Amino acid sequence: xxxxxxxxxxxxxxxxxxxxxxxxxxxxxxxxxxxxxxxxxxxxxxxxxxxxxxxxxxxxxxxxxxxxxxxxxxxxxxxxxxxxxxxxxxxxxxxxxxxxxxxxxxxxxxxxxxxxxxxxxxxxxxxxxxxxxxxxxxxxxxxxxxxxxxxxxxxxxx
Numbered sequence: 001x002x003x004x005x006x007x008x009x010x011x012x013x014x015x016x017x018x019x020x021x022x023x024x025x026x027x028x029x030x031x032x033x034x035x036x037x038x039x040x041x042x043x044x045x046x047x048x049x050x051x052x053x054x055x056x057x058x059x060x061x062x063x064x065x066x067x068x069x070x071x072x073x074x075x076x077x078x079x080x081x082x083x084x085x086x087x088x089x090x091x092x093x094x095x096x097x098x099x100x101x102x103x104x105x106x107x108x109x110x111x112x113x114x115x116x117x118x119x120x121x122x123x124x125x126x127x128x129x130x131x132x133x134x135x136x137x138x139x140x141x142x143x144x145x146x147x148x149x150x151x152x153x154x155x156x157x158x
Contacts, residue, residue, distance in 0.1 A: 029051050029052040029053045030049065030051040030052075030053045030054070030055045030056075030085075030109065030111045030112040031049070031050050031051035031112060031113075032047060032048065032049055032050070032051070032055060032058070032107055032109060032112045032113070032115055033047075033048045033050050033115075034046065034047050034048070034105050034107050034115055034117050035048075035105075035117065036103050036105055036117055036119050036130070037130065038103075038121050038127075038128035038129050038130035042092045042093060042094050043062075043064060043092070043093045043094075043095065043103060043128045044090060044091070044092060045060075045062050045090070045091035045092075045093075045103075045105045046088055046089070046090050046091065047060060047083075047088065047089050047091065047105075047107050048087070048088040049083045049084065049085055049086065049087050049088070049112075050086070051085055051112070052085050053085055053111070054082050054083060054084050054085055055082070055083040055109040055111060055112050056081070056082055056109060056110045056111050057079065057080075057081060057109060057110040058079065058080045058081075058082075058083045058107065058108070058109045059077070059078070059079040059080075059107070059108055059109075060077060060078060060079075060091060060105065060106065060107045060108075061075060061076075061077040061104070061105075061106045062075070062076045062077070062091045062093050062103075062104070062105050063075040063076070063093075063103070063104050064093055064095050064101050064102070064103045064104075064123075064128070065101065065102055066097075066099060066100050066101035066102050066123070067097040067098060067099040067100075067101065067123060068097075068098055068099035068100075069099070071097055072095055072097040072099070072101055072123060074093055074094075074095045076091065076092075076093045083109075091105065094126070095123065095126070095128070096123075096125060096126050097123045097125075098123060098124060098125070099122070099123060100120065100121070100122055100123075101120070101121050101122065101123045101128065102118065102119075102120055102121075103118070103119050103120075103121055103128070103130070104116065104117070104118045105117050
């Protein structure tokens with residue numbers, strides 16, 4: 001028996017099978033992006049499908065926890081069966097309390113990578129303040145200006 005046809009058939013199968021395999025979530029053209037923003041009445045989160053394909057079975061969990069006595073613990077979650085490409089949806093969470101908080105938004109889809117964003121903030125009643133690096137830089141620049149104005153040594157600020 002000649003083994004050349006058998007070897008040729010096996011090589012053909014090995015070449016064709018990878019060409020028709022289904023793409024994994026990382027190889028898909030579906031890409032999700034998320035963000036969190038503090039607010040005066042509610043904490044806002046957003047989920048965007050910035051890819052070229054619809055996102056399927058998009059589920060999210062939006063939580064805020066912390067406070068001076070760890071008495072803030074609010075979680076919102078939901079699932080959307082399909083999110084069109086180049087679209088966005090908002091997520092809201094109302095809370096009341098005082099103290100430092102941690103805000104987390106986790107999103108997963110069946111055809112996209114899972115993503116999680118975590119930010120720290122400060123809850124003052126119904127207002128949630130989220131620290132921004134630019135705000136810290138502005139505060140440092142303002143302190144540096146004040147210290148040099150009053151004759152203090154600015155190197156001690158660093």
